[in-house]
Amino acid sequence: MDDNKVPKMIFLGMLNLNLIIILYIAMIITVSLLGYAQENTALSFLQQVRSMPFVPWKIPVLVVLLFGSLVFFLWIQAESSLLVYLKIGMEIIVSIMIIYVLNFSYTGIIFLILADVIRRLPKAKGKFTAIGIICAFYLLTDYNLFSGRYNITSLDTYLVYYRSDVRSIMLAVINIMNSLNMLIFIIYTILLMRIQMSEKERILQLNEKLNHANEELQQVNRQMEEYSRESIKNAETKERNRLAREIHDTLGHTLTGIITGLDACVTLMDMAPEAVKEQLKVIADVARNGMTDVRRSVKALRPDALEKMELEKALVQMMEETKRASNIEIDYCCTASLKHFNKDEEEIIYRIVQESITNAIRHGKASRIGIAISMEYNIINIWIKDNGIGCTHIEKGFGLHHMEERLGMLHGSLKCFVDNGFVLEASIPIRWGEEGN
DSSP states (O other), X not given: OOTTHHHHHHHHHHHHHHHXXXXXXXXXXXXXHHHHHHTTOHHHXXXXXXXXXXOTTHHHHHHHHHHHHHHHHHTOOOOSHHHHHHHHHHHHHHHHHHHXXXXXXXXXXXXXXXXXXXXXXXXXXXHHHHHHHHHHHHHHTOHHHHHTTSOOOOHHHHHTXXXXXXXXXXXXXXXXXXXXXXXXXXXXXXXXHHHHHHHHHHHHHHHHHHHHHHHHHHHHHHHHHHHHHHHXXXXXXXXXXXXXXXXXXXXXXXXXXHHHHHHHHHHHTTTOHHHHHHHHHHHHHHHHHHHHHHHHHHHHSSOHHXXXXXXXXXXXXXXXXXXXXXXXXXXXXXXXXOOSOOHHHHHHHHHHHHHHHHHHHHTTOOSEEEEEEEEETTEEXXXXXXXXXXXXXXXXXXXXXXXXXXXXXXXXXXXXXXXXXXXXXXXXXXXXXXXXX
């Protein structure tokens, strides 16, 4: 059962018990008064009492009405401190009126107000002040204290009407109910104290957990700061490597074309001077385009040709310039649509072809290069083969190494092998799927 429901049930039981007690005492007084009246002994009774009693039927009616008013004030939910103290004051006034109607024969109803104060007032200072005031009223309403100064008829005077054995039973019942009321109040107080202590412990545990969580959060923040610094360093390193790759690809391709063209010029210098002039013009154009591409690579790390035209046109232009500058034969076949690619996909395709042509001329001394690009489902396949000298053992240099890095970023793959020359096969997953087919 919920801890908050148990005190409410105990308080409700205490409320019902007090109603029974005051009705029981009210009926004792009422019955004795009616008995004296019916037996014509009222004069004898009035000579024994010290004050005029209430009309018999008014006693239970007043008790019920006053107790109903007390219940109303007990269950009022007051928000502000002023209203709380006003409510407690009204409860005390109504309780004193009930005690007065019962001739100060029962003061246990004060425990109801004490229980309500303990339950309603959360602040210790205000709670103890209210409890002190209520305890003072409890002591001041004692019959022995009032009977010495005021004319009050005791309950024993009303009990004289009954036989001695009945009187003993009535007194025993009153004492038992009084003791039970006090016992329930003590249990209620202990239970509330235990709940409040548990609540304080729970709050302390929550505070400890919160402090622990704050420490963990601070630690995570420190780790995030370290990770951020490390990420910046990694990004800087990655950017430097990327810049190095771009410059390597652009300069390598351009310089290879220039060197090959110049070698051809040296060979033709004596035999065909006019052809040398034309060749030098082509070499100059290649150098200018290479310079522009280098500037573009440094600025945006993207080939200038891809900024000016579509991928396939950029590839064709690159091959034509290479053929004019180096007298290399390039056989190009593309069965896939090279449109609608993302920029990084276009760039890696361009760089693979560019680097392969450069390597074939520079390292393989090739005179003929075959390039084929095809699409299978959402995979672009690039096949490049030259008729160069090949090699017995493939060692991946800067160009091939960074070509693999680029492909790895796009989850692609690269294969190289020797077959009457050097063969390169690259596969690149395309994110837009088969839309270009």
